[in-house]
Amino acid sequence: MFESAEIGRSIDKAVFEAEEPALREALLEAQYELKQQARFPVIVLINGIEGAGKGETVKLLNEWMDPRLIQVSTFDIQTDEELARPPAWRYWRQLPPKGRMGVFFGNWYSQMLQGRVHGKFKDAVLDQAIDGAERLERMLCDEGALIFKFWFHLSKKHMKARLEALKDDPLHSWRISPLDWQQSKTYDKFVHHGERILRRTSRDYAPWYVVEGVDHYYRSLTVGRILLEGLQAALANPQRVQLQPHAAPLVSSLDNRGLLASLDMTQALSKDDYKEQLATEQARLSGLMRDKRMRKHALIATFEGNDAAGKGGAIRRVTGALDPRQYRIVPVAAPTEEERAQPYLWRFWRHIPARGKFTIFDRSWYGRVLVERVEGFCSQADWLRAYGEINDFEEQLTNAGVILVKFWLAIDQQTQLERFKEREQIPFKRFKITEEDWRNRDKWDDYADAVGDMVDRTSTEIAPWTLIEANDKRFARVKVLRTINEAIEAAFARD
Amino acid sequence: MFESAEIGRSIDKAVFEAEEPALREALLEAQYELKQQARFPVIVLINGIEGAGKGETVKLLNEWMDPRLIQVSTFDIQTDEELARPPAWRYWRQLPPKGRMGVFFGNWYSQMLQGRVHGKFKDAVLDQAIDGAERLERMLCDEGALIFKFWFHLSKKHMKARLEALKDDPLHSWRISPLDWQQSKTYDKFVHHGERILRRTSRDYAPWYVVEGVDHYYRSLTVGRILLEGLQAALANPQRVQLQPHAAPLVSSLDNRGLLASLDMTQALSKDDYKEQLATEQARLSGLMRDKRMRKHALIATFEGNDAAGKGGAIRRVTGALDPRQYRIVPVAAPTEEERAQPYLWRFWRHIPARGKFTIFDRSWYGRVLVERVEGFCSQADWLRAYGEINDFEEQLTNAGVILVKFWLAIDQQTQLERFKEREQIPFKRFKITEEDWRNRDKWDDYADAVGDMVDRTSTEIAPWTLIEANDKRFARVKVLRTINEAIEAAFARD
Incomplete structure (x- = not known):
């Protein structure tokens, strides 16, 4: 499942800079069209390996698009307000309305994955959580929502190399968060249980996209293109009121370096x-x-x-x-x-x-x-x-x-x-x-x-x-x- | 969930006999139309309380309809052949082809329910089994299958009364199976876990029908009508190739004795x-x-x-x-x-x-x-x-x-x-x-x-x-x- 995101994909800075302006403009346009039509909300889930560019990508999306129409939610420690209510309440209160885009950075998947990796429960309970996530997403898509699920990936080798490089660089060592260090110890478990989650929750109407995070240019262009194609297809489809498969769900790789x-x-x-x-x-x-x-x-x-x-x-x-x-x-x-x-x-x-x-x-x-x-x-x-x-x-x-x-x-x-x-x-x-x-x-x-x-x-x-x-x-x-x-x-x- | 199947519903023999010939003819006609069109298979799942008329209903369906086009499968003890393969293999090999009707008497639900009632596993594992059943049914319906799920119900009072009546009757006491006696001890657990299963697996495209089993006439007419309405609606719908909600999913009660x-x-x-x-x-x-x-x-x-x-x-x-x-x-x-x-x-x-x-x-x-x-x-x-x-x-x-x-x-x-x-x-x-x-x-x-x-x-x-x-x-x-x-x-x- 992660094979093709471990081959060190990258593209040239020049290629990126040549493509970026047009992509940016098209994304903005799609965003306004989304607002105009106000027929469905867009929900973007950000998951994956620490250090694979999750945060940078969210930042970039806010630069590329109109940040007034994007609502970024992070979910880490539950607030008092949230603790006093059923667990899903925190997600419901952050749902973007029709015509808007919500980026869920840390979400139901991060919670179940952390819980399983740290041994708080076993597979059967993980499967219950997976089932709950599937029901939620199915309902959201039944109501018309367009969901993108991104898993940012790094091979173990790339992750270690990144930590080593940052560690010795006084200007950048602050970038290594405690989560990164933790990840380097739990990498195998994280990927093992992550794969179970992806395997079971990648559905035609809400598929996972695994993006190799090692190269900034490759990663950004890939995410931008997937969002753009998916958005344009949904905006062009007047039938989009019920559960629909992603019309543009799978993209051939940008760097012409397919797995083959x-x-x-x-x-x-x-x-x-x-x-x-x-x-x-x-x-x-x-x-x-x-x-x-x-x-x-x-x-x-x-x-x-x-x-x-x-x-x-x-x-x-x-x-x-x-x-x-x-x-x-x-x-x-x-x-x-x-x-x-x-x-x-x-x-x-x-x-x-x-x-x-x-x-x-x-x-x-x-x-x-x-x-x-x-x-x-x-x-x-x-x-x-x-x-x-x-x-x-x-x-x-x-x-x-x-x-x-x-x-x-x-x-x-x-x-x-x-x-x-x-x-x-x-x-x-x-x-x-x-x-x-x-x-x-x-x-x-x-x-x-x-x-x-x-x-x-x-x-x-x-x-x-x-x-x-x-x-x-x-x-x-x-x-x-x-x-x-x-x-x-x-x-x-x-x- | 079982409330309205515990009020002792019944209809007169005269009403039944007046309605039966027309129902029978219509069912036969629908069955031939199904064979003619050969667009989708029909799968009927039979579950519920022992003694609530499961077996008699299957027998009756075979009398009413053309038994050459109905294939009844029972699943109790696994055969050697089945034990040597994945558990679902036994169901796949019995699937009715397009144009035919398969009655699954004892099926994936009976297995998970028995396992849970007899304490072989807990809720988390039951939920995994439920999830597997949902995936199977979703796939079958995605492929066009029309699924009817019947739960034959008896209140505890009616079940006990039935056992008492049969026990003292030398002509009928042989009708009480060991399963019946077991059921009388596990009734509460059976209904408790049964409800969890029904609650989670009743979906628009494959809903459960709870049928009160105490009266032969009521039970038979109800099942016959649900089958007929569902079949006719599906046969009349040329779009039936993907997941579709049951077009005739809910029937008002036959005996004019709604819960209210x-x-x-x-x-x-x-x-x-x-x-x-x-x-x-x-x-x-x-x-x-x-x-x-x-x-x-x-x-x-x-x-x-x-x-x-x-x-x-x-x-x-x-x-x-x-x-x-x-x-x-x-x-x-x-x-x-x-x-x-x-x-x-x-x-x-x-x-x-x-x-x-x-x-x-x-x-x-x-x-x-x-x-x-x-x-x-x-x-x-x-x-x-x-x-x-x-x-x-x-x-x-x-x-x-x-x-x-x-x-x-x-x-x-x-x-x-x-x-x-x-x-x-x-x-x-x-x-x-x-x-x-x-x-x-x-x-x-x-x-x-x-x-x-x-x-x-x-x-x-x-x-x-x-x-x-x-x-x-x-x-x-x-x-x-x-x-x-x-x-x-x-x-x-x-x-």
């Missing part, structure tokens, strides 16, 4: 290394699948990837290690008539393996947020709600002991072109290449955006995505096998 | 008794409000009722006992401009009293499901979701220590007419009667239905409704005061 672009695609294995490592990993998998601890688990591996990225070859190297009675391969294509008569996830539920078994999905439930999204096979509302439904589905799987490994096999455009051409040349490979593959290729950027969003919204601690650099097939196959083996061993270690 | 009609309106107090009891209750209230245990609580009393039922007079008798610094009266009329710019509940949240204080709402948040519903001041979707939002709001109040007392002051039509006429005669009362009052009077039955639904859906253990028989003003005033006093004492006793 951050992969080192040059990684490769020599033939000899490959032979040796493949044999090792296959033997390891074979042993793990026969281990008696496997009786408490089922294993699911899903394979997605660019066309011609080598999914089939990788799957064959996995199954090569196994007894055919242990695994099943489920190829996922267009749904059958029977499947079309059921909810979307039904056709995957029916293939869930029993304990001790292994199911390989060749393409998977992610079709909805990949091909169906890009090709328009389902409505925007459908694929937007799919992220939440998928997270919920995968949480049920892992709660029941399923070990879930998800692969995206990535190749670059040049490699794909070469493979397509090769396929056209070789008679027995010609069936593998169709007109559709060439058409998909034209939508390369759309697919890259869809993959980025998919990983951002569905790579979770309980079911992380593994991106496989697959320009070199040998490297890819070994990494796939090794990832599966490590996932099984990690599950055994947790038992 | 079950009140004994002849209750009255003599002048002397009134004087004495009023003085006693006022003194009691005055003492309770000064009690130091009151510092941990706030008190809220809401007054709703028929026009001319005597709300103002009752409120004056309450405040007569108090120091003006202790209480505030909030008259609720049309919302102000400022209030219209906020979510519906905002104007009530702003008047929530601090601990130690008392707020009287002269009309309340129930306006949405009373006048706004009947007069069409808000959309059906708005008042349908209001029940859930109000329950959630009141739960937050009581969790924070607020003592909440809700009154409906009921008079009959004749009494209202006399009071209206009297008001027109007496100069200083003339301001109290307007054209609108006469217009409201024409909608007497609509208001009676709205009140019945309101009590069914929002009278909860944590915030019960008190119906006040107000034909006699003296009786009403004393009952109001006594109810408030008892609520405060009960709260002190729980501290």
Whole structure:
């Protein structure tokens, strides 16, 4: 969930300064239009890691926009007035009216997260708080509110580097607050529980936006653009009176450094290394699948990837290690008539393996947020709600002991072109290449955006995505096998 | 929540037999239309008290309708197949396809309820299960499913009477299952936790229907009609592809014995008794409000009722006992401009009293499901979701220590007419009667239905409704005061 906000995104000062004036003007204009229409309020929630630029962003928004129409509320220690009333009263009294924008800096999420991190309660009580937040937001959106939820993120490395840099600088060391020091100790817990909260409360009508906070320019431009696009879409939609999915919910990254672009695609294995490592990993998998601890688990591996990225070859190297009675391969294509008569996830539920078994999905439930999204096979509302439904589905799987490994096999455009051409040349490979593959290729950027969003919204601690650099097939196959083996061993270690 | 299913509703055999053939035919027709359209599945959940006719109703539905298009699933002991997979797998594999009806007899609700009643877990875990059920149903409805949730109810008295009658009858004693005997011991817990589940999972798109099970004819006709109306409305709605509120969600009772009609309106107090009891209750209230245990609580009393039922007079008798610094009266009329710019509940949240204080709402948040519903001041979707939002709001109040007392002051039509006429005669009362009052009077039955639904859906253990028989003003005033006093004492006793 935080992967793509840990790659050190940044943009040049020059780019920022070139874009800022137009963004500022457009934001101001949207703000006045919001006031003019006075049809709905805008609520901006600011959460995330200390030092990731939360405060600076709020300050900047007030500079960019008309501060008279923005009401910033902070919620830390409860006042006497607030303590004498139900906890939600403090939020209700600060709600912005229709036509205004309210920035909630510290809010229901900060409270539940702090409480959980500091061990004041356990997951079940956290889930009750999450449920309460969901009900509140659902009601607000039912009443027409437009909610933006920002999580400002820093990788642990970046957070530590920042503290070190500030500490030794007499001019800036005052900027380190006690919260920062506390955070450096509780970082892992904070991110762990934060992810649970984000996973469960990112809904189509009020999604989370995770913003990497390391670079001032990147962070500011990203937040500004998300606000602007969301505002403009809502202002242009005369129907906005009921629960509506965000019309502009997902943005491709500004720095052209999507997660996929951050992969080192040059990684490769020599033939000899490959032979040796493949044999090792296959033997390891074979042993793990026969281990008696496997009786408490089922294993699911899903394979997605660019066309011609080598999914089939990788799957064959996995199954090569196994007894055919242990695994099943489920190829996922267009749904059958029977499947079309059921909810979307039904056709995957029916293939869930029993304990001790292994199911390989060749393409998977992610079709909805990949091909169906890009090709328009389902409505925007459908694929937007799919992220939440998928997270919920995968949480049920892992709660029941399923070990879930998800692969995206990535190749670059040049490699794909070469493979397509090769396929056209070789008679027995010609069936593998169709007109559709060439058409998909034209939508390369759309697919890259869809993959980025998919990983951002569905790579979770309980079911992380593994991106496989697959320009070199040998490297890819070994990494796939090794990832599966490590996932099984990690599950055994947790038992 | 169960009040109106504990009044011993029944209808004559003759009425039933007169209605049954037409209902049966219409149900069959709707069923074939459902198959024909094949646009959505229908899921019927059967829950409630043992012996309240769950099994008989399922049997009857299969007789009435084409059983080839109904698939009945029972879920009790998990099979080996099911135990080896995530818990929800058993429900997914039984989902009816589009065009079919699935009856889930024993389902996710029975499991969580049994677990809680038998102390396998506490409320926080129950809430997690409730949350999971909500996510599942939301997803199903997002995919177009039409869900009916029936809770078959028996009062404790009726349940015991039934067991006694069967026990001594050699021909029928075999009908008593071990579950029945268990239920007789756990009845209170079962109903207590059942209410929590119903309160939290009754949503506009999948509401609960509580059906009193004591009389076979009443029960069968009620279920048949709810199914028929809901089915017909969904079949006629070509938009039914996304989450939709039930178009025919609430039915006025078949036996013309609404909850209001079950009140004994002849209750009255003599002048002397009134004087004495009023003085006693006022003194009691005055003492309770000064009690130091009151510092941990706030008190809220809401007054709703028929026009001319005597709300103002009752409120004056309450405040007569108090120091003006202790209480505030909030008259609720049309919302102000400022209030219209906020979510519906905002104007009530702003008047929530601090601990130690008392707020009287002269009309309340129930306006949405009373006048706004009947007069069409808000959309059906708005008042349908209001029940859930109000329950959630009141739960937050009581969790924070607020003592909440809700009154409906009921008079009959004749009494209202006399009071209206009297008001027109007496100069200083003339301001109290307007054209609108006469217009409201024409909608007497609509208001009676709205009140019945309101009590069914929002009278909860944590915030019960008190119906006040107000034909006699003296009786009403004393009952109001006594109810408030008892609520405060009960709260002190729980501290």
